[in-house]
Amino acid sequence: MAPGGACWRGGVVPRGFKRWLSSSSSSSSYGPAPRVCVVGSGPAGFYTAQHILKHHGGAQVDIYEKLPVPFGLVRFGVAPDHPEVKSYGAEDNRVLGIPGENLSGVYSAREFVGWYNGLPENRDLKPDLSCETALILGHGNVALDIARILLSPLSLLRKTDITDGSLAALACSKVKRVWLVGRRGPLQVAFTIKELREMINLPGARPVLNPADFMGLENAVKDAPRPRKRLTELMIKTALEKPGEKTLAAQAATPREWGLKFQRSPQEVLPTADGRRARGIRMALTRLEGSGDSAKAVATGDVEELECGLVLSSIGYRSLPLDPAVPFDTQRGIIPNSSGRVEGVPGLYCSGWVKRGPTGVIITTMNDSFDTAQSVLEDLQVGALDVSTSREGFGAVESILRSRGVRPISFSDWEKIDAAEVARGKAAGKPREKIVDPQEMLRLIGH
Incomplete structure (x- = not known):
């Protein structure tokens, strides 16, 4: 060059x-x-x-x-129901580095997001969504994106540019419970208040937050920066506020749920009896040393096992x-x-x-x-x-x-692909229907 x-x-x-x-x-x-x-x-x-x-x-x-x-x-990186955000890059994902990471049913956030967003290299992922419980490792916006996509009503997803294949797979999904797990505590979560509020208000899914995780945090965030303070106050309110009768009745009829788990670090993905699929995860319980964003998670020696058939690693790109x-x-x-x-x-x-x-x-x-x-x-x-x-x-x-x-391929070639995707989407009542096969793109423009 x-x-x-x-x-x-x-x-x-x-x-x-x-x-x-x-x-x-x-x-x-x-x-x-x-x-x-x-x-x-x-x-x-x-x-x-x-x-x-x-x-x-x-x-x-x-x-x-x-x-x-x-x-x-911008096209491939973020949940299709957040077209205004589209902002994740980098070519690879961080690995967990634990036994069982390569079992069937364990995916990186990058490949799972690429799958539902139509990234050609992830179009054949075919994630198994036949389990009831999914576990996402990470407390960032991408983790919330994935949880929201797994639990969103199909009527909402059909209005987005999510790929047709992903929509069909989600229509058959048995997942009704999603845990988001992090090594540190509520004061160190990396997601933002907008994404959390949207998750709390997601139709057909109720939040499950352990009140014990949030006791005494009001004083801890008194002098915190405003975004962190507001975010923590929303979590505290969700965890501690007693719902009224109408809310209780609505929650009882809600088929799906999600929750945040803190101070847990993954140790091993546990295999099924045949040794091929994930059946759960063993986590080390941690305590925090230090405070604020610089707090470090240190293993206590205690462990906990949680059943889940789907593990998604959202620990960074x-x-x-x-x-x-x-x-x-x-x-x-x-x-x-x-x-x-x-x-x-x-x-x-x-x-x-x-x-x-x-x-x-x-x-x-x-x-x-x-x-x-x-x-x-x-x-x-x-x-x-x-x-x-x-x-x-x-x-x-x-x-x-x-x-x-x-x-x-020139920009005018891309414009032909773009027009075809928009036309296909219009026929299906969506903003666009992404073409996920590069060979189909090439055929479309006469290559």
């Missing part, structure tokens, strides 16, 4: 580019037009490109994507190394960088979760991407990047692809 600057995002491997999007060519009073290559068409990639184009009239930006469709995990030539911090799962500038590789930049780790929501990613783009602009301004000679950009890449017999 020899563009004037490059932005790398989310662990997308650059070898064998197949898809591209490009800004139009333009001359500029800035002198030679810098060619910028952005690898990855998710939120971080697009926000970085947007900021560069907005503030440098001569820049030309090519965006490359490994899938036949753009927008990355992580990026993958790009290439031996690009430095990578395996401990933190990021590319070492300074304001997006990759350490030791002039002209190479990173943005998104591969830059800072898997934290934050869409506004965080936007500001972070603008920060990286600003670094590119500053380096262009002071002459740190060589743009004195003409760079071919996609012209050079296209020649390489042609020599390998690879035909890239």
